[in-house]
Amino acid sequence: MARIGVFICHCGKNIASTVDVERVAAQAGELPGVAFAADYTYMCSDPGQRLIADAIREHDLDRVVVAACSPSLHEPTFRGCIEDQGLNPYMVEIANIREQCSWVHDDREEATEKAMELVNIARAKVARSRPLFRSAIPVTKRALVIGGGISGIQAAIDVGLAGYEVVVVERESSIGGRMAQFDKTFPTLDCAACILTPKMVTVARDKNIKIYTNAEVEDVSGYVGNYTARIRVRARSVDADKCTGCGSCWQKCPKKVSSEFDQHLGTRTAIYIPFPQAVPRVPVIDRDNCIYFQRGKCRLCERACDVGAIDYEQEDEVIEEQFGAVIVATGFTLFDHSVYGEYGGGRFEDVVTGLQFERLVNSCGPTEGKILRPSDGKPVEKVVFIQCVGSRDKEKGMEYCSRLCCMYTAKHGLLFKEHNPEGEAYVFYMDIRAAGKNYEEFVRRAQEEFGVQYLRGRVSRIYKENGQLVVRGADTLAGMQVEIKADLVVLATGLIARDDAVEVARMLGIPYDQNRLFTEGHPKLAPVETVTSGVFLTGACQAPKDIPDTVATASAASAKALGLFSHDYLESEPMVAQIDPVLCSDCHACVVSCPFGAIEEIEWRDMMTRQTRTVAHVIESLCHGCGSCTVACRAGAPNLSGFSHEQVFAQVEAA
Amino acid sequence: MRYAYYPGCSLHSTAKDYDTSARAVCRVLGIELQEIPGWVCCGASSAHMTSELLSLALPVHNLNIAKDMGLDTVACCAECYSRLKIANREMRARNNGRARDVDEVVGNTYRGESKVKHLLEVICGDYGLDALRERVVEDLSGLSVAAYYGCLLVRPPEVTGFDDPDEPMVMDHIVTALGARPVEWPYKTECCGSSLSLTRTDIVLKLCHDIFQKAADQGAECLLVACPLCQANLDMRQPQVNRHYGTTFELPVLYFTQLIGLALGIPSSDLGLSKLIVSPQKLLARKILRQPA
Numbered sequence: 001m002a003r004i005g006v007f008i009c010h011c012g013k014n015i016a017s018t019v020d021v022e023r024v025a026a027q028a029g030e031l032p033g034v035a036f037a038a039d040y041t042y043m044c045s046d047p048g049q050r051l052i053a054d055a056i057r058e059h060d061l062d063r064v065v066v067a068a069c070s071p072s073l074h075e076p077t078f079r080g081c082i083e084d085q086g087l088n089p090y091m092v093e094i095a096n097i098r099e100q101c102s103w104v105h106d107d108r109e110e111a112t113e114k115a116m117e118l119v120n121i122a123r124a125k126v127a128r129s130r131p132l133f134r135s136a137i138p139v140t141k142r143a144l145v146i147g148g149g150i151s152g153i154q155a156a157i158d159v160g161l162a163g164y165e166v167v168v169v170e171r172e173s174s175i176g177g178r179m180a181q182f183d184k185t186f187p188t189l190d191c192a193a194c195i196l197t198p199k200m201v202t203v204a205r206d207k208n209i210k211i212y213t214n215a216e217v218e219d220v221s222g223y224v225g226n227y228t229a230r231i232r233v234r235a236r237s238v239d240a241d242k243c244t245g246c247g248s249c250w251q252k253c254p255k256k257v258s259s260e261f262d263q264h265l266g267t268r269t270a271i272y273i274p275f276p277q278a279v280p281r282v283p284v285i286d287r288d289n290c291i292y293f294q295r296g297k298c299r300l301c302e303r304a305c306d307v308g309a310i311d312y313e314q315e316d317e318v319i320e321e322q323f324g325a326v327i328v329a330t331g332f333t334l335f336d337h338s339v340y341g342e343y344g345g346g347r348f349e350d351v352v353t354g355l356q357f358e359r360l361v362n363s364c365g366p367t368e369g370k371i372l373r374p375s376d377g378k379p380v381e382k383v384v385f386i387q388c389v390g391s392r393d394k395e396k397g398m399e400y401c402s403r404l405c406c407m408y409t410a411k412h413g414l415l416f417k418e419h420n421p422e423g424e425a426y427v428f429y430m431d432i433r434a435a436g437k438n439y440e441e442f443v444r445r446a447q448e449e450f451g452v453q454y455l456r457g458r459v460s461r462i463y464k465e466n467g468q469l470v471v472r473g474a475d476t477l478a479g480m481q482v483e484i485k486a487d488l489v490v491l492a493t494g495l496i497a498r499d500d501a502v503e504v505a506r507m508l509g510i511p512y513d514q515n516r517l518f519t520e521g522h523p524k525l526a527p528v529e530t531v532t533s534g535v536f537l538t539g540a541c542q543a544p545k546d547i548p549d550t551v552a553t554a555s556a557a558s559a560k561a562l563g564l565f566s567h568d569y570l571e572s573e574p575m576v577a578q579i580d581p582v583l584c585s586d587c588h589a590c591v592v593s594c595p596f597g598a599i600e601e602i603e604w605r606d607m608m609t610r611q612t613r614t615v616a617h618v619i620e621s622l623c624h625g626c627g628s629c630t631v632a633c634r635a636g637a638p639n640l641s642g643f644s645h646e647q648v649f650a651q652v653e654a655a
Numbered sequence: 656m657r658y659a660y661y662p663g664c665s666l667h668s669t670a671k672d673y674d675t676s677a678r679a680v681c682r683v684l685g686i687e688l689q690e691i692p693g694w695v696c697c698g699a700s701s702a703h704m705t706s707e708l709l710s711l712a713l714p715v716h717n718l719n720i721a722k723d724m725g726l727d728t729v730a731c732c733a734e735c736y737s738r739l740k741i742a743n744r745e746m747r748a749r750n751n752g753r754a755r756d757v758d759e760v761v762g763n764t765y766r767g768e769s770k771v772k773h774l775l776e777v778i779c780g781d782y783g784l785d786a787l788r789e790r791v792v793e794d795l796s797g798l799s800v801a802a803y804y805g806c807l808l809v810r811p812p813e814v815t816g817f818d819d820p821d822e823p824m825v826m827d828h829i830v831t832a833l834g835a836r837p838v839e840w841p842y843k844t845e846c847c848g849s850s851l852s853l854t855r856t857d858i859v860l861k862l863c864h865d866i867f868q869k870a871a872d873q874g875a876e877c878l879l880v881a882c883p884l885c886q887a888n889l890d891m892r893q894p895q896v897n898r899h900y901g902t903t904f905e906l907p908v909l910y911f912t913q914l915i916g917l918a919l920g921i922p923s924s925d926l927g928l929s930k931l932i933v934s935p936q937k938l939l940a941r942k943i944l945r946q947p948a
Contacts, residue, residue: 341821461821463841470841579773 002127003035005061006119007052009043009068011098016041017610018102020112021590024067027116032125035059044074049081056085063129065122067095067115088131090574090642093123117655124654126648132574134643135580137394137621139225140324141565142167143558144506146217149177149416150547151539152329153199154554155561160208162562167321168203169231170213170584174278175200177331181261181275181355183362185547186411187442193277195365200279212466214284215633218318220326220507221597223622224534225570235314245273245281249301249310257289259366263356265374266366271301271310276364277327285312325534325561328518329554330504332495335390335397342461343386343491349375350469351462351489354408361415371419373487376467383416384471385409385427386459391494392430398515402494404546406433409492410443413452428459428473436546443460455482462489488634495544508535509596518542528557536560575642576623577630584615591616593632598622627634656779659721659728659769660688663697663735669731670883672927676912677731677774679925683916684782684790688729691720699734700850711753712760713743719761721769728769729777731912733882734935736773737807741814743767773808773817775881775911779825784832792920795835798942799864800914801875801906802826803866805885806845820844826879826911833918838873842866849884852892864896867904876938877907886910890932907935 006028010016013604019037027039036059040048043066055061066078071094079089095118143159145152146172156166168175179185182192203209215233222228238249253269261274268274270290271283290343292312297314302310334353338346350373352360362370371380387409390397406429432454434440446452457474464470471484497516498504505512510530511519518541521529528536536557539550555652564570579590581604591599602617618629618638629638630645639645666674681688693719696702704712717862721728730736746754747767758764772780778787804823812820823844827837835896845866848859866889870878880886890908897904908931916926928935 341819345819345822461841465841 002033003060003062004031004033004065004123004126005052005055005059006031006034006037006065006067006123006565007043007048007055008037008039008097008115008119009048010039010041011069011102012041015068015098015102015115018105018108019097019115021115023112024097024115024119028065028067028119028123031120031123034123034423035061044077045648049077052078052081053085056082056087061087061210063091063093063126065093065095065119065126067119067122070094070096070100088133089127090132091126093122093126093129095119097258108265112531121651121654128644128647128650129642130258130644134345134571134574135620136569137225138569139317139564139567140227140322141165142321142323143325143327143561144169144217144220144229144321144323145225145327145329147177147329147539147541148172148203148211148213149176149331149539150179150196150199151177151331151550151554152327153177153196153203154551155211155327155329155538155558157199157206158555158558159561160203160206162209162558162565164562164565166206166209167229167231167323167386168209169215169229170210170211171216172274173210173214173284174274174280174283175203175213176275176277176279178355179547180277181263181358181362183358183365184411184415186407187436187438189411189414197277197279200277204279211280212319213280216529217507223596224326224532225564226447226621227326229321229323229326231319231321233317233319235287236282237287237290237310237312237314238283239309239311239314240280242307243282243305244249244307244309245283246306247308248304250283252300252304253289254298254300255289257286262359262366263353263354265352265359265502282414303397324534325564326508327536327557327561328508328510328530328536328541329538329556329557330498330501330541332544333498335402335494335496337389337491337493339396340389340491343389343489344462344464345461348462348464348469348489349373349639350487351491353491353493354412355493357412357490359410361419366457369415369419371488378422378487379420380416381420382424382484382486383413383488383490384459384469384484384490385413385425385490386471386488387427387429387492389491389493390496391492394523398494398496400494400515400544401433402544404544405492405494406431406443407436407439407546409490410434410446412490412615414446414450417446417450417452425450426471426486427452427454427458428471429454430456430458430536436545436548449649452551457482476550495540497541501541508532510535510537528553528560534564537627572621573625575625575640576620577618577625577627577638577640579616579618579629579638581615581617581637582608583635584633585635586614586616587634588616589632589634590629590638593624593628595628596622596624599629656685656777657687657689657726658772658777659726660690661694661697661717661721661725661728661730661735662690662740663694663699663730663732665732665735665883665887669887670910673731673883673886673912673929674927676910676916676921676926679921680778680912680915680919681774683919683921684778684787686777686782689724689726691717691724692727693720695731697730697735697738699732699738703738705723707753708756710738710762711742711745711757714739715746715757715765716761718742718767718769718771719763719765722765726769728771729774730771731774731881731883733773733805733807734884736771737815739771743769743771744814769805773881775808775825775829776817778915779828784828787829787915788832791833793915793918795833795918798835798938799838799874799876800830800835800879801838801840801870801873801877802830802843802879802911803847803870803885803889805849805880805882806844808881809844819932826881828932829911829915830879833914835914835918838875840869840871840873840875842869847870847885847888849888852888859888859892860896860899863892864900864902867893867896867906870906871904875906876942877909878936879909879911881911893933905933905937907931907933907938909935 698713
């Protein structure tokens with residue numbers, strides 16, 4: 001006969017104000033199998049835990065019910081507590097009488113009744129609990145970083161510095177990401193390239209770090225400590241080992257194509273490096289635009305190359321590697337402003353995005369840092385910035401605030417005035433959100449020192465008149481309409497998830513939210529973790545972030561990966577399913593139902609019939625214990641440890 | 656092609672010419688309009704300011720009759736269109752206690768069975784621009800037209816679902832189909848100030864002036880509208896704008912049905928052109944080569 005101890009927590013007044021805890025404890029003492037019951041103010045506190053420990057010893061308890069808060073908070077505490085007393089840690093059951101009772105009910109009488117029921121249900125379950133034992137799984141001490149922007153770069157540096165191997169996979173032909181496209185950075189106005197390129201070089205030189213550019217992760221399988229990634233390194237058409245990065249090939253290339261890196265304000269050649277400081281400095285042939293690939297003639301780059309590095313025959317390479325942790329640093333893309341018909345819907349050349357403006361002011365951008373109108377190349381004398389384009393707009397854009405547009409717009413205004421002190425810069429804003437170290441001061445500087453004019457209000461329309469843009473909007477502080485003839489309009493377009501974010505999330509088995517941004521393990525307490533252990537988030541793939549926050553989360557994610565690597569073995573949760581082969585008819589229902597691909601088919605010899613047949617079998621290391629298979633099976637062959645059929649039916653009967 | 660026709664108060668009074676020309680055009684195109692018998696006010700401009708229930712019950716009363724006729728409803732007035740369309744949307748909304756209140760008031764259950772369309776949608780969509788192009792007999796080439804949409808035809812977009820709310824094009828497409836030239840201009844959906852016409856005439860004069868100015872700047876010779884209130888405002892205030900601002904605008908404000916009628920060769924007397932304050936006769940004499948007797 002089980003000897004159960006029941007412990008009712010007051011949680012200060014959180015539970016006790018709605019639930020009559022003493023009555024619950026008294027009633028619990030009468031329940032079958034209960035040898036001891038007590039209540040206490042804070043069961044999670046040291047004296048509370050001591051109360052449990054003493055009771056285990058004095059009353060010879062072999063299992064425990066704690067009626068308190070959600071098991072997601074203190075289940076580990078109480079497991080540890082009884083383990084210290086020599087019990088199996090899985091012999092404790094939590095009755096959640098706070099989140100599921102006291103916090104959601106007002107009527108004391110009814111809440112007390114419900115708490116008693118919850119305690120009884122937990123008692124019925126724990127009475128049928130069996131000791132469970134964790135097993136050890138080995139850890140591959142290598143990290144996969146998906147994305148080679150500042151986020152991925154910082155994460156790789158941190159993991160590499162600790163002495164572990166890192167593989168960075170970058171889709172573009174160079175690492176650097178968005179930050180490489182920026183001109184200056186707020187609030188210090190450091191040149192983005194000047195602070196980014198040293199990090200790019202560090203990553204490239206670190207012997208622990210391997211970089212695959214022009215590459216994509218196609219598949220990730222496995223589980224914490226033991227991931228296998230399939231990486232496709234796309235054909236570059238250039239032999240990286242031979243290439244010296246001299247540049248003769250792209251200087252000779254006759255084909256001009258709109259440059260993605262310059263946000264389509266400039267051109268590049270068909271064989272190209274995206275920007276001068278590219279890492280690796282090995283060009284790539286854009287086969288869709290290469291004259292040779294399209295028409296079979298040209299090969300000028302081949303002739304220009306002294307070292308014979310051009311390789312038109314090169315093929316994609318698919319690599320499989322093992323990793324213990326995955327750091328997701330896939331970044332963001334910009335909101336497409338073409339839905340804003342009032343701003344021209346993308347029809348006006350002189351209405352550009354903030355990122356395009358970055359390229360316009362950048363000295364290695366398409367205009368060599370001169371701020372010129374894209375339509376006719378005339379110098380810009382008057383510029384209007386519009387904030388919150390695609391952000392804070394439920395109707396046409398995203399509901400959330402993109403967080404950094406206020407800052408980058410202030411920076412743009414300031415840079416414009418720095419380039420052209422006689423020019424005029426206007427900013428239409430809703431609110432200025434400059435919460436960050438030295439951020440508010442920076443905005444004030446743009447306004448007060450540089451004379452950027454801030455107008456609080458929205459723009460209702462932009463139209464073209466005699467080749468010039470006219471911006472009509474409201475100045476709500478002055479209570480009047482304003483009309484500004486502008487040479488250039490810069491839209492502070494918001495940051496959104498990348499187009500293929502959902503596929504990436506599915507590949508990694510991590511959740512995403514309604515905005516397709518990856519969901520962190522806990523919004524406050526696990527900001528760089530995900531619910532899939534061993535997969536960590538950094539940067540703007542989780543939410544819009546500026547560079548300081550991105551770098552901070554990159555270091556945080558790498559610290560999490562390093563924590564993992566500090567173990568040779570990990571303990572696995574024993575709450576996994578087993579399939580009784582005798583009952584299994586190999587119908588595949590469980591295989592289909594398993595979201596983690598944890599069920600395989602094996603040949604099994606039935607000792608009763610002396611026949612060999614195929615049955616389903618759980619790969620314990622992949623099983624998350626979700627229980628899908630247990631309900632999918634008509635024969636009830638799978639059983640989940642810690643949530644066995646026996647336990648669950650006992651709970652139902654007790655309810 | 657048959658529709659329940661909801662003219663509304665304007666088309667029976669100040670916008671008689673809109674009514675006449677709409678009916679004439681539809682007759683020629685073979686679009687049958689059956690006037691909703693016993694129609695009442697749609698509630699525009701006053702009902703929805705005073706009582707939400709009334710603002711729904713009035714249009715629903717009319718739509719109920721259209722439902723009994725087994726027809727979709729077509730409206731010409733942008734305000735009527737807006738009120739009818741809002742009513743349909745509200746009545747279709749799920750778990751809507753308000754819809755049951757309306758049922759009780761009108762004494763019938765109505766859940767948006769009669770679809771509401773603006774005549775523009777009927778001509779551009781159901782009838783089709785290609786079909787329209789084939790019916791054109793008069794040469795309108797060389798006539799520059801500024802299509803003016805105003806506010807309620809395209810807004811709010813989630814209710815009207817009518818064209819691009821910022822850059823609507825239906826009327827421009829009609830102009831092209833008729834052989835005339837639509838001008839590209841930025842004031843297509845600016846407010847004309849109609850609802851302030853009597854209370855804040857100063858504001859209205861400014862708004863109208865800006866619309867005329869922008870249209871004229873782009874070389875427009877006339878304005879094309881689909882709303883009787885826009886038409887009345889822009890047409891009747893034009894001489895006053897000229898006096899107030901010292902301008903010399905002479906921009907006839909035509910209903911799109913009138914322009915279609917002209918292109919189809921319908922006699923101007925059947926299009927109510929004589930009712931316009933800013934007379935189009937001079938312009939038409941210059942632009943249209945052959946005027947039918």
